[in-house]
Every structure is written in structure tokens, then in C-alpha cells.
Amino acid sequence: MxxxxxxxxxxxxxxxxxxxxxxxxxxxxxxxxxxxxxxxxxxxxxxxxxxxxxxxxxxxxxxxxxxxxxxxxxxxxxxxxxxxxxRDLKPFYGLLNENPKLSFLLEHFEGLRLMGIPDLFEALCWSILGQQINLSFAAKLKRRLVENYGERLEVEGKIHYLFPRPEALAPLDPEALRPLQISQRKAEYLIGISRLFLEGKISKQHLEGIGDAEAVQETLLKIRGIGLWTANYVMMKSLLLPNAIPYGDSGLNSALYRLELTNKRPTKEEVDAIFEPFDGWKSYLTRYLWRSLSLNT
DNA sequence: TTCCAGGCAGTAG
DNA sequence: CTACTGCATGGA
Structure with missing residues (x-):
């Protein structure tokens, strides 16, 4: 054994x-x-x-x-x-090498992987919690949600948690999440999406079967609480689609601004123009640009 | 104090 | 179609 x-x-x-x-x-x-x-x-x-x-x-x-x-x-x-x-990153690194303003990403981060959120429900909930607020506060909200509604497991003297299942959130009234400092609106989104999962109206398997990324995005955008940013975030982090860009993302915007590639709030079209040479690797470029924020100046 | 954080839906014009 | 607003809280 x-x-x-x-x-x-x-x-x-x-x-x-x-x-x-x-x-x-x-x-x-x-x-x-x-x-x-x-x-x-x-x-x-x-x-x-x-x-x-x-x-x-x-x-x-x-x-x-x-x-x-x-x-x-x-x-x-x-x-x-x-x-x-x-995934073989070699083609991505070839594209980075050709780009004088971005090739430094390869020097610093060669070998860094996307680091996704394989569970689609978790990815959706996390991205909803993270909408508009700073990441550390979002992490606190996630922790409260997990500790209140996730399954516990004690191993080697430590408590581990599983992310809550849709079954745990679906029966709730949105007001039940207010004590966790989750906003009424976000509570409605989370519970609504939990119910869609329970009813079988969303599943990772279904989205993976669609094939066309455009159609996947359309499907996600119909769901209350999921906008352009969230749809592309989960397409990148959970479905591992190669060309997802979380348009409007403040971290992505500030990375591009720091590199003097855009102004502080670039339009979707301006971001598309920068990403255009990286067809097949736009999700990875996003990951590496996020990571670049940790570099000094 | 004001502004902005890994945005979104709802409403008004 | 675009522009504006409330949401929740914390840190700069």
C-alpha cells in the first residue's frame, strides 16, 4: 500500500x-x-x-x-x-525574449507557473469576495467563510479546512453572512451561485466542454455577480484557459503603468493591444505582470 | 478627510 | 449607448 x-x-x-x-x-x-x-x-x-x-x-x-x-x-x-x-512554457519564453520591455519578466520569473484554483466554486467565491476591496481584507473574509462553513479536518495536531461546498451556502439567507463583514450584495452573489451549482446549472465540467473561450465568457457573464473581470479571472485560474485577461484589474493596471506601457486606467482596447503579441499566453503574461509588482520600483 | 483597493448591478439620461 | 452610484472596510 x-x-x-x-x-x-x-x-x-x-x-x-x-x-x-x-x-x-x-x-x-x-x-x-x-x-x-x-x-x-x-x-x-x-x-x-x-x-x-x-x-x-x-x-x-x-x-x-x-x-x-x-x-x-x-x-x-x-x-x-x-x-x-x-504545459510547456517554451513558446511563452520565446515571445518574452522578443519583447525588450517585458523580457525582464523571464529573467526574474523563469519557472513560475500559473498557480490556479482548481475548484471552480472556490475560484468564483474567492473572486467575488475580492471584488473592489483590498486583498488582505478579502483574505479575511475568505477565512471567515471557510472557518464558519467549511469542513474541518485535524491531522498531525493541526486543523485543516476545506472550502465550503455549495450545499453549505445555498440554504443561507444573505443576512447570515453579514456578521462576517461580507456585504449584503456579495452574500447574494455567493448564495445565488451556490444554488446554481446545486441545481447543476454551472459546473467546471460543463464549462470545460464548451471549448470556445468566447462562449465560456458569455456563459459566465449571464450569472449575477460575475462581470468581465471575474469571468476572465476564473477562466484563467480555474479553467486554465490560455488567453484570459482580467480587464480592469487594479494590479494588472498598476503593473502596466509602472512599466510605462499604459496610463493608470487603460481601456480594454489598450490592454488588448499590449497583449496581442502574446496569443496563447495572455493568462501567463497576466500572472507574470502581477508577480512583477513585488519587484522594487 | 479623501481616495482607492485584484468590480458589480442597478438606474438615469 | 455612457455616466453615475451604493456597497463594505481598512490603510495610505
């Missing part, structure tokens, strides 16, 4: 650069970082379990911390998506 496995690293894969964008333990409530390893809980068939990710020379090692060995397959599938391990 195996309780660990190794996922081989693709080319251009830097575990520590990926780790840096995951957020510290006080910010993030859905995993722990410990000495360069990550501990996270997932669920298989309603049974929560936890596993640890650590780096080895040849790949990422996954160790189950509890539960049955057949949970490993769930963890492997999750980590491959989370770290976007099934």
Missing part, C-alpha cells in the same frame, strides 16, 4: 518561485507552508484527507498524511492543475 508518489517536473519548473505566490499562512487558510513544504486538505467522495507536497530533484513528492492510499490519485490530479504542470 503506497502512501506517497512522485510527479515528475516539466521543463521550466521552479518550485520555490511557485511557492512564493501562494501567500503566507496568515493570509491563506486553505493550506499551510512548512519549511518549503505545503500541507493541504482535499476531499474524495465526502472523505477529507490531507497530504504534503515537497520538492525532490526529479519532481514533486506527495505524501498522504491520513486516509486511504487511493486518495493519492485525487491529490495528484489536483497538484498537476494547481501548479499547471502539463
Amino acid at each position: 503506497r502512501s506517497s508518489t512522485l510527479i515528475p517536473k516539466p521543463n521550466h519548473f521552479d518550485y520555490h518561485k511557485c511557492l512564493q505566490v501562494l501567500g503566507d499562512n496568515d493570509f491563506e487558510c486553505l493550506h499551510f507552508k512548512e519549511n518549503g513544504t505545503i500541507v493541504k486538505a482535499l476531499s474524495k467522495g465526502g472523505h477529507p484527507f490531507a497530504f504534503r507536497i515537497s520538492e525532490e530533484n526529479e519532481g514533486l513528492k506527495l505524501d498522504l498524511l491520513n486516509g486511504r492510499s487511493n486518495y493519492l490519485a485525487v491529490a495528484i490530479f489536483y497538484v498537476r492543475e494547481w501548479f499547471d504542470m502539463d
Whole structure:
């Protein structure tokens, strides 16, 4: 009975650069970082379990911390998506190299992966919580939501949480989330989307089956609470679509402004013009531009 | 104090 | 179609 496995690293894969964008333990409530390893809980068939990710020379090692060995397959599938391990970044790096104003991104961040949110419901809820407010406050709201409505799992003396399932939020009255300092409007969005998931009117599988990115965006935009920014955010972070741009994103705008590529509030058309040469890699360019905000000046 | 944060829907013109 | 407004709170 195996309780660990190794996922081989693709080319251009830097575990520590990926780790840096995951957020510290006080910010993030859905995993722990410990000495360069990550501990996270997932669920298989309603049974929560936890596993640890650590780096080895040849790949990422996954160790189950509890539960049955057949949970490993769930963890492997999750980590491959989370770290976007099934993509060859070479074409992206070719495009960056050709661009004098952006090639510095490659020098700093080669090996950084998209770092998605594989669970579509979690990605939608997180992006709604993050609308308009600063990230640290958004993280507090997420933590309160998770600690109040997510499943708990204790492993090795630590409490792990799973993101709440739609079933946990769907029955709520929006006012029930006000004590968490989630706005009435956002509570309505979250609960409405929970109900759509329960009714089977949204699912990751369905969106993945659409194929055409334009049609996926149209589908998402019909949902109350999802605008252009949120639709593209989840297309990038959860569906791993290659050309999603979170138009209007304040972080993206300030990254472009700092590079003197735009004014402070560029239009969609101005952003499109900058991204146009990066067809197939617009989501990655967004990730790398976000990351550039951490560089000095 | 005012303004802005990883926006959105609703309304008015 | 575009312009404006309230929402929630915290930090600069």
C-alpha cells in the first residue's frame, strides 16, 4: 500500500518561485507552508484527507498524511492543475525574449507557473469576495467563510479546512453572512451561485466542454455577480484557459503603468493591444505582470 | 478627510 | 449607448 508518489517536473519548473505566490499562512487558510513544504486538505467522495507536497530533484513528492492510499490519485490530479504542470512554457519564453520591455519578466520569473484554483466554486467565491476591496481584507473574509462553513479536518495536531461546498451556502439567507463583514450584495452573489451549482446549472465540467473561450465568457457573464473581470479571472485560474485577461484589474493596471506601457486606467482596447503579441499566453503574461509588482520600483 | 483597493448591478439620461 | 452610484472596510 503506497502512501506517497512522485510527479515528475516539466521543463521550466521552479518550485520555490511557485511557492512564493501562494501567500503566507496568515493570509491563506486553505493550506499551510512548512519549511518549503505545503500541507493541504482535499476531499474524495465526502472523505477529507490531507497530504504534503515537497520538492525532490526529479519532481514533486506527495505524501498522504491520513486516509486511504487511493486518495493519492485525487491529490495528484489536483497538484498537476494547481501548479499547471502539463504545459510547456517554451513558446511563452520565446515571445518574452522578443519583447525588450517585458523580457525582464523571464529573467526574474523563469519557472513560475500559473498557480490556479482548481475548484471552480472556490475560484468564483474567492473572486467575488475580492471584488473592489483590498486583498488582505478579502483574505479575511475568505477565512471567515471557510472557518464558519467549511469542513474541518485535524491531522498531525493541526486543523485543516476545506472550502465550503455549495450545499453549505445555498440554504443561507444573505443576512447570515453579514456578521462576517461580507456585504449584503456579495452574500447574494455567493448564495445565488451556490444554488446554481446545486441545481447543476454551472459546473467546471460543463464549462470545460464548451471549448470556445468566447462562449465560456458569455456563459459566465449571464450569472449575477460575475462581470468581465471575474469571468476572465476564473477562466484563467480555474479553467486554465490560455488567453484570459482580467480587464480592469487594479494590479494588472498598476503593473502596466509602472512599466510605462499604459496610463493608470487603460481601456480594454489598450490592454488588448499590449497583449496581442502574446496569443496563447495572455493568462501567463497576466500572472507574470502581477508577480512583477513585488519587484522594487 | 479623501481616495482607492485584484468590480458589480442597478438606474438615469 | 455612457455616466453615475451604493456597497463594505481598512490603510495610505
